[in-house]
Amino acid sequence: MKILVIGGGGREHALVWKLAQSVKVEKIWCAPGNGGIAAGAECVAVDPGDVAAIAELTQKLQPDVTVVGPELPLVNGIADVFGARNWPIVAPSRRAAQLEGSKIFSKEFLERHGLPTAKRLGTYEVASEAYAALDNVSWPLIIKADGLCAGKGVLVAKNQAEAHDFIERALEKNELGPGGKRLLFEEALEGEELSFILLTDGHRYAPMVPTRDHKRAYDGNQGPNTGGMGAYSTDALLPPELRETILRMIVEPTLHGLEADGIRYQGFLYFGLMLTKSGPQVLEFNCRLGDPEAQAIVARMDFDLAEVLADVAAGQLDPAKLKWRPGASVCLVLASGGYPGKFEAGKLLEGLAAAERVPHVKVLHAGTARRPAGTGVSLVTSGGRVLGVTATGPSLDAALASAYQAAAEIHFAGMHYRKDIGAGAAAPAAKVTKA
Numbered sequence: 001m002k003i004l005v006i007g008g009g010g011r012e013h014a015l016v017w018k019l020a021q022s023v024k025v026e027k028i029w030c031a032p033g034n035g036g037i038a039a040g041a042e043c044v045a046v047d048p049g050d051v052a053a054i055a056e057l058t059q060k061l062q063p064d065v066t067v068v069g070p071e072l073p074l075v076n077g078i079a080d081v082f083g084a085r086n087w088p089i090v091a092p093s094r095r096a097a098q099l100e101g102s103k104i105f106s107k108e109f110l111e112r113h114g115l116p117t118a119k120r121l122g123t124y125e126v127a128s129e130a131y132a133a134l135d136n137v138s139w140p141l142i143i144k145a146d147g148l149c150a151g152k153g154v155l156v157a158k159n160q161a162e163a164h165d166f167i168e169r170a171l172e173k174n175e176l177g178p179g180g181k182r183l184l185f186e187e188a189l190e191g192e193e194l195s196f197i198l199l200t201d202g203h204r205y206a207p208m209v210p211t212r213d214h215k216r217a218y219d220g221n222q223g224p225n226t227g228g229m230g231a232y233s234t235d236a237l238l239p240p241e242l243r244e245t246i247l248r249m250i251v252e253p254t255l256h257g258l259e260a261d262g263i264r265y266q267g268f269l270y271f272g273l274m275l276t277k278s279g280p281q282v283l284e285f286n287c288r289l290g291d292p293e294a295q296a297i298v299a300r301m302d303f304d305l306a307e308v309l310a311d312v313a314a315g316q317l318d319p320a321k322l323k324w325r326p327g328a329s330v331c332l333v334l335a336s337g338g339y340p341g342k343f344e345a346g347k348l349l350e351g352l353a354a355a356e357r358v359p360h361v362k363v364l365h366a367g368t369a370r371r372p373a374g375t376g377v378s379l380v381t382s383g384g385r386v387l388g389v390t391a392t393g394p395s396l397d398a399a400l401a402s403a404y405q406a407a408a409e410i411h412f413a414g415m416h417y418r419k420d421i422g423a424g425a426a427a428p429a430a431k432v433t434k435a
Contacts, residue, residue: 001306002027004061005041006048006078007069008034010331010366010388011291014298015067015305016041017362022306029061035379036365036387051078058087065090065306065313068267069294071148074287075101079266088313092267092287096258099269099285103144103153103184106285113257115250117282118142118274121185127171130183134160142186145170147179151215151227152340156188191276193283194237195293196246199322201312202266205255206319207247209300210238211293212425217340219420226340227385230421233296234328234396237425246273246280266312295331295364295390300324328396332389332403332421336367337414339384346371347381347412355389355406360399363406364388381412396422 001024005012013036019025020040031054033043046053049072058066066082068074068091077094098105110117121137123146124130134141143166145153153176157163170180197208211233217223238246250271258265270286270293289297298305302323311317336343345367355363367383389407393399400422407417 001025001064001310002061003029003306003309004058004063004066005030005069006054006066006073008032008037008048009069009291009383010333010364010385011289011294012069013037013364013366014295014388014390015069015289017364018298018301018305019067019309022304024304025306029063031057034365034382035368035370036363038370048073049076051076051081054078055081055085058082064088065310067091067309069288069291071097071100071286071288074267075148088310090267090309090312092265092269093263096263096265097287100287101148102146103284104146104182107184107186109257109261110282113253113260115253115257115282116279118186118189121187124167124183124185125171125181127167130167130171130185131164133185134163137185138187140188142188143167144184144186145176145180146182146184147177149176149179151225152176153179154225189274189276189281189283191274191281194273194275194280195231195290196238196251196271196273197289197293197297198251198269198271199308199312199317200255200265200267200269201315201317202264203315204317204319205251205269206317206322207243207251208297208322209233209235209324211290211296212237213290213293214418214421217335217418219418224340226335228290228292229333229335229418230331231290231292231296232328232330232396232399232422232425233293233300234425235326236396242275242280246271250280250282266315291366292331292333292385292388295388296329299329299331299362299390299392300327325392327392327394328399329390329392330396330399330403330422331364332391332407332417333366333385334387334389334407334410334412334415334417335385336381336383337416339416343384344414345369345380345382347414349379349381349386350411351409352379354409358391358402358406358409360393360402361389361391361406363410364390386412386415396425
């Protein structure tokens with residue numbers, strides 16, 4: 001098999017790493033890839049959001065299957081272009097991808113099909129109307145930009161001043177771009193978050209192992225939201241009774257709702273859930289593997305990912321093929337100084353070899369690039385989230401210990417990471433309000 005992976009972050013490095021372990025795979029391309037991916041795949045400099053350029057590349061390469069990592073090509077309709085040409089791809093259609101591409105579309109879908117979700121308080125395109133609505137809400141208030149905003153489109157506003165600032169930046173200063181031209185207000189939910197991700201061929205589905213992400217930049221869930229500062233996976237996150245509840249109340253009604261709306265969904269579908277006292281509620285959908293959840297999930301895979309993805313693209317998913325390693329996994333994100341705000345790139349990475357000598361650790365690259373250095377090459381930072389130190393272990397504590405031991409070996413100027421990934425995981429769900 002020859003496989004094309006679209007994207008260039010930590011999720012895509014995880015996919016390439018796992019696909020390369022298959023005896024059935026002879027060639028992997030990644031567009032555009034990154035400095036770490038280049039060690040296991042041929043990287044091709046193509047903008048992942050440019051569907052026409054990806055189609056041109058695919059025509060040239062003729063891969064047996066294409067796997068899409070990030071959201072932008074999905075929202076831009078890559079699956080539709082490939083489908084028209086009968087090219088095998090693992091990705092939902094442009095219409096299906098609106099579940100992620102438009103928070104308002106997603107909320108309307110949830111309401112239409114009676115799925116448990118936070119109460120909608122209003123949608124706004126005019127700043128003055130959004131400001132006026134703040135006089136009649138309870139705090140905290142969830143404000144969501146409608147479109148894609150690179151992980152920066154959701155605010156848990158603690159007070160009117162925070163909400164006013166977000167509205168101003170989105171609707172008046174246009175700081176969030178086209179994705180911020182409409183805003184959705186929701187009631188806040190209390191509980192713990194859970195990432196429940198499945199893979200479907202449009203007929204059958206297979207759940208992934210459960211994960212929990214850490215969105216805030218700093219320890220104790222402080223600071224601004226990010227794309228994700230770390231994630232962990234352990235079966236204790238999803239007791240059998242809760243799993244059955246999620247399948248019965250959320251997953252299957254969602255798949256039936258898509259079918260009723262005439263949407264055939266194929267690919268990864270991510271349910272961002274809040275586990276409240278009254279049961280699980282849907283916070284959001286993503287139409288892809290999460291990042292850094294993907295790194296933690298891939299680390300626990302005990303099956304041939306290439307074979308399963310080819311089955312999905314062919315409409316022949318066999319859920320029984322998906323086997324999982326027991327124990328736990330963790331992905332610890334090492335970020336650039338200033339992230340999720342402005343940061344400097346080009347910082348030299350050191351200590352990677354020492355980190356990977358720690359047992360049960362794989363360092364997955366997110367924002368790295370290769371730079372000529374003397375007779376060889378060196379690795380430098382090129383993004384906000386730079387590395388995902390990923391570890392497995394018989395318990396969450398063991399996996400965390402390995403990840404933090406490996407992280408201590410790595411250095412680059414301005415590097416920061418959370419020291420509390422997985423903290424309190426064994427405790428009962430806390431009353432914590434999150435985005």
